[in-house]
Amino acid sequence: MSCASLAKGLLDLLEARERMIAAARPLTDEERLPLEQAAERVLAHDLVAGLDMPGIDNSAMDGYALRLAELSDAGLPVLMRVPAGAGAQRLPEGGCARIFTGAPVPEGADCVVPQERVRLDASGRVQVLGEARPGANIRRRGEEYRVGDTLLEAGASLNAAALAMIASQGLAEVAVRRRLRVALLSTGDELIEPGIPYETGQVYNSNRVMLQALLAQAGCEVIDLGIIADTPAALHQAFVTARDRADLVICTGGVSVGEEDHVRPVLEQLGGIRFHGVAIKPGKPFAFGYLDDGTPDGTPLIGLPGNPVASLVGWQLLARPFVQGCQGGEVAALQQFAVRAGFSRRASPGRRELLRVVLDWQGGQPVALLAGGQGSHMLRAASQAHGYLMMVADTDVEEGHDYPYLPAGQFVG
Ligand SMILES: Nc1nc2c(c(=O)[nH]1)N[C@H]1C(S)=C(S)[C@@H](COP(=O)(O)OP(=O)(O)OC[C@H]3O[C@@H](n4cnc5c(N)ncnc54)[C@H](O)[C@@H]3O)O[C@H]1N2
Numbered sequence: 001m002s003c004a005s006l007a008k009g010l011l012d013l014l015e016a017r018e019r020m021i022a023a024a025r026p027l028t029d030e031e032r033l034p035l036e037q038a039a040e041r042v043l044a045h046d047l048v049a050g051l052d053m054p055g056i057d058n059s060a061m062d063g064y065a066l067r068l069a070e071l072s073d074a075g076l077p078v079l080m081r082v083p084a085g086a087g088a089q090r091l092p093e094g095g096c097a098r099i100f101t102g103a104p105v106p107e108g109a110d111c112v113v114p115q116e117r118v119r120l121d122a123s124g125r126v127q128v129l130g131e132a133r134p135g136a137n138i139r140r141r142g143e144e145y146r147v148g149d150t151l152l153e154a155g156a157s158l159n160a161a162a163l164a165m166i167a168s169q170g171l172a173e174v175a176v177r178r179r180l181r182v183a184l185l186s187t188g189d190e191l192i193e194p195g196i197p198y199e200t201g202q203v204y205n206s207n208r209v210m211l212q213a214l215l216a217q218a219g220c221e222v223i224d225l226g227i228i229a230d231t232p233a234a235l236h237q238a239f240v241t242a243r244d245r246a247d248l249v250i251c252t253g254g255v256s257v258g259e260e261d262h263v264r265p266v267l268e269q270l271g272g273i274r275f276h277g278v279a280i281k282p283g284k285p286f287a288f289g290y291l292d293d294g295t296p297d298g299t300p301l302i303g304l305p306g307n308p309v310a311s312l313v314g315w316q317l318l319a320r321p322f323v324q325g326c327q328g329g330e331v332a333a334l335q336q337f338a339v340r341a342g343f344s345r346r347a348s349p350g351r352r353e354l355l356r357v358v359l360d361w362q363g364g365q366p367v368a369l370l371a372g373g374q375g376s377h378m379l380r381a382a383s384q385a386h387g388y389l390m391m392v393a394d395t396d397v398e399e400g401h402d403y404p405y406l407p408a409g410q411f412v413g
């Protein structure tokens with residue numbers, strides 16, 4: 001989208017995202033962890049294979065290992081039994097071996113025939129039914145990778161399969177990047193914590209638990225500073241405390257333009273703003289800057305809007321890639337593909353709107369339907385959406401036309 005069509009003073013979403021990614025300075029501190037504590041952490045160094053995989057030629061099936069050249073109508077006697085875990089052995093001439101999945105293929109054998117494809121005659125000799133091919137059902141030593149190969153690159157996120165692969169190398173520990181320490185604070189005198197009796201005009205703090213969950217999913221250590229009073233002095237004090245304890249400060253609310261919105265002026269006093277305002281709906285009053293001298297040597301601060309869905313979108317599209325970059329992880333490009341809209345909707349002037357939608361499969365094709373109310377305070381649709389249908393600023397959605405769809409799954413973790 002050209003900048004000319006953006007609402008005045010607002011950055012385009014993709015430019016703001018690029019700026020956040022470029023601003024991230026990867027943490028260099030690392031720690032060694034037992035594998036059972038390393039799930040979803042970021043690998044600190046390339047992982048190089050110390051063992052061939054598989055380590056031996058082994059059977060992929062329960063069956064019989066044999067020499068193809070010795071097969072005849074007379075069948076082969078079973079001369080040995082090789083369970084998984086057995087040591088190296090040689091197949092005697094003129095016979096075959098009973099073998100099990102994962103067991104070492106005895107030297108000399110060039111094929112494993114699954115037990116379903118043999119018949120044992122009255123004397124217990126093995127007759128192969130159908131054709132047997134050289135090398136069939138033998139998993140060769142090193143066929144997946146060899147000693148010295150790079151298995152994972154530094155920055156990889158340790159998912160369950162990655163942890164299993166590290167374990168399969170015989171390693172009990174792994175070096176990972178230290179968790180990013182994030183100070184989290186909510187502003188707003190109307191806010192009360194869940195569990196407290198409600199009085200008219202008050203608002204339960206829903207951003208706090210949402211961001212705690214999102215930060216935990218992203219592998220951060222959360223320093224929760226709770227609700228801060230809506231005064232410049234209280235916010236000033238909270239930012240100083242946060243700055244001294246954390247690598248990054250995230251606050252929600254008070255980031256718009258009213259006289260009750262103190263985030264921007266206090267950030268300007270204590271450091272400097274890099275940008276404020278992104279041409280998206282929800283999520284417009286997103287702010288990014290640094291405490292201390294306002295340069296990247298200071299502590300970064302992200303101001304998310306108070307409206308809960310605006311806060312969620314600001315996290316997913318802008319704050320999360322910054323956090324991933326700071327953790328030394330990979331920041332994937334936004335995943336999107338075209339999906340048909342099952343509704344029509346008027347455009348927002350000057351902002352891309354991210355509609356919370358569910359996919360309905362109609363005749364094998366996905367069709368996007370609104371997941372519910374689209375106000376930036378409406379959590380119900382956000383909690384049920386499968387993803388976002390991204391509208392172009394100033395362009396209406398017309399039912400039956402295709403639009404970019406961003407699956408929500410890409411924002412998890
Ligand atoms: N004159 C203008 N007014 C507003 C503009 C604007 O450009 N000009 N922008 C609007 C947009 S867009 C948004 S988004 C909001 C964001 O405002 P703030 O970030 O300053 O947030 P608050 O005013 O503090 O709160 C907005 C809304 O969200 C509720 N809230 C705040 N914190 C929480 C929380 N932790 N949990 C649940 N709900 C929260 C708060 O009660 C308000 O209802 O500004 C528009 N206004």
Ligand code: MOO
Pocket residue numbers: 280281282283284285305307309310376377
């Ligand atoms: O950008 Mo705000 O999030 O529309 O409500």
